[in-house]
Amino acid sequence: MKNTPKTLALLGEDAARFIAKDKKMFIDGAWCPAAGGSVIEVEDPATGQMFDRVPRGLAADVDLAVAAARAAFDEGPWGQMSPAERGKLVWKLGDLVEAHADELAQLEALDNGKPVTDARIGDVAFSYELLRYMAGWSTKITGQTIPLSAEAPFHAYTLREAVGVCGQIVPWNFSFMMAVWKVAPALAAGCTIVLKPAEQTPLTALRFAELVEEAGFPKGVFNVVTGYGHEAGAALAAHPDVDKIAFTGSTEVGRKILDAAQGNLKKVSLELGGKSPMIVFPDADPDVAIPAIGYGIFYNMGQTCTAGTRLYIHKDIAPVILEGLKTFAENMTVGVGLDPATQIGPLVSKEQFDKVLGYIEAGLADGATLLCGGTQVGEEGYFIAPTILTETKPHMSVVCEEIFGPVLSVATFDDDGFEEIVKEANASVYGLAGSVFTRDISRAHQVARKLKAGTIGINTHHVIDPALPFGGFKQSGWGREQGYEAILLYTEVKSVGVAL
Structure with missing residues (x-):
């Protein structure tokens, strides 16, 4: 049985309805329990009481999610979509986030403890504007025509292509906004995603997955595995079929992400600690x-x-x-x-x-x-x-x-x-x-x-x-999120030479 902290009485109807649901993970366009059948208890930090449960995903669940993302990237309709079609879906997702902004802000405030007013005018509003901003980049990801230095008769150019399957691990302090920070540019670039929210604050990631489903993204493009960092997060960071890992969190865990990523030398971006x-x-x-x-x-x-x-x-x-x-x-x-x-x-x-x-x-x-x-x-x-x-x-x-x-x-x-x-x-x-x-x-x-x-x-x-790049020097991380810099994180450059 779930507990009912007094704070739940402050929820609106939509947020209360979501809390009342049995929670499942979102993998390959379907909702499923953890393979091991275990759950994680979700706590209200205002009362210290447990009020919900989510699946405790393990390596087997990560395997399923990565396989779904790989199939969607390599074989599904996602890779065949035009940039304009992809951008329209990302924009539609932004519209859905705005339509459910009050509900998402309440879920974030309950789960994380932050003031609901800040969540509404800060976290959620920024998120739907970011989705729209990144939707615009879908049609503007370009390569270059390169004048070669040598005298050989070549026509040379570059392509900028989606990096592939992305594992994204987000923290508990801005759990919804940090998810969108990573998801929006990855989708705009044409990547597929496995998202692992923080175990302390998993609820808005699952509600976001419902909105992704409602927006009509092809199955496998976006997947959510809930679980502990040392279990599901570690499995995702080390997975040999993940092309890129993006992480926001502590510098200590960032080092562990780097160690785990060595196996297949996957691309890594890190947004870590600060002492500003x-x-x-x-x-x-x-x-x-x-x-x-x-x-x-x-x-x-x-x-x-x-x-x-x-x-x-x-x-x-x-x-x-x-x-x-x-x-x-x-x-x-x-x-x-x-x-x-x-x-x-x-x-x-x-x-x-x-x-x-x-x-x-x-x-x-x-x-x-x-x-x-x-x-x-x-x-x-x-x-x-x-x-x-x-x-x-x-x-x-x-x-x-x-x-x-x-x-x-x-x-x-x-x-x-x-x-x-x-x-x-x-x-x-x-x-x-x-x-x-x-x-x-x-x-x-x-x-x-x-x-x-x-x-x-x-x-x-x-x-x-x-539009403004965000990231750190020194041990505050690698790479920049926001702006066109974020698109660069989720793409690779390919050089092509044509003998004339």
């Missing part, structure tokens, strides 16, 4: 900087790879910025994700909750000062108050390591420390994002050039758009 710096200069506008920094760290409860977890403030403006951030943090509404008034929901799991509290305790033990937060909120669920730690030092774990929670570490600098603070901002194994707050446009561009990260915000932090 935010630098505030003395001429920054506090009315601009304070909310941007606040959302930069506390959005999605800090469970964001680009979260601005390290704040460096010039000492002249530090009192104003810190007082404003303290007020910002203490005024955020902490509550159940399905409540539209909520701004901070629970962390995704007990494991993550304990990990984040452990980092806060370690930071205080290392000498940091607690400005606000630092405690559990309520007696049930995995809620942590937005937390700000000041007087942090570079050696502290809260400064060096990815916390993935609503915890901001703060340090100050003075005029003589300008160059040093940029070096300190870069002194991380990660390089995913960063931001600069100043009214000096020359300084802004200079610092943006010096920061070693894939995305830089100036007087803002989270910078994201379907």
Whole structure:
């Protein structure tokens, strides 16, 4: 029997109807249980109660899904479709996501704990716009005519073709949006897919599969296997008939993906961890900087790879910025994700909750000062108050390591420390994002050039758009998602020479 946490009463009819269904995996256009018959319990992080079950896919299920994707790519109608037909299907899928946006946002808020308002206007809205954006690329994937350097009488050109069967493994923090980030360009390019959602948040992937089915994609083009990372995910990453693996998650697991992919040297793209710096200069506008920094760290409860977890403030403006951030943090509404008034929901799991509290305790033990937060909120669920730690030092774990929670570490600098603070901002194994707050446009561009990260915000932090490439330097990953760069991830170049 499924439990019925009180949060389920906040669901709309469509979302409640989906939760009431028995869940199955989507393989080769059909819905099926796991071959082994086992299930994974799905937990509501706002209450800590189990409320649903999904199949526990194993290597045998991955084999079936990959075989279906291989047949669809090599032999099915998908490969015979014109780019225009393919693009129309992807666009139609975007329309279906928009039509069911409220339902998808509620499922994401229930499954992950994030505020439903953020899920609706952020995750889901971005996803259907991304599907439409990528649908447009279907007809614009081109090669080149190449003038050869040699004098041989050749006509030479290149083709850009779909890479093949793609295994896609997505995380729990943006489970629906990260799935669409990977699925949309892969479909636009003509690939076939086996998607493995995070075991903590599998529901929107299964609902998305229903929409793929409704859109009319040929069987085998899109498949979903639910399961644990060390079982289904590992089998997918190592599968000899998968041509490419795309993964978003921790750097630690990213290394395991690389090891698994060695067998057939499959293509790999990785979007991994981050420890993003935010630098505030003395001429920054506090009315601009304070909310941007606040959302930069506390959005999605800090469970964001680009979260601005390290704040460096010039000492002249530090009192104003810190007082404003303290007020910002203490005024955020902490509550159940399905409540539209909520701004901070629970962390995704007990494991993550304990990990984040452990980092806060370690930071205080290392000498940091607690400005606000630092405690559990309520007696049930995995809620942590937005937390700000000041007087942090570079050696502290809260400064060096990815916390993935609503915890901001703060340090100050003075005029003589300008160059040093940029070096300190870069002194991380990660390089995913960063931001600069100043009214000096020359300084802004200079610092943006010096920061070693894939995305830089100036007087803002989270910078994201379907057309803007996204990815990291250093141990934050390989490759770029979004924009035409994403199409490049899912295609191969073939050179053709014709003797004249």
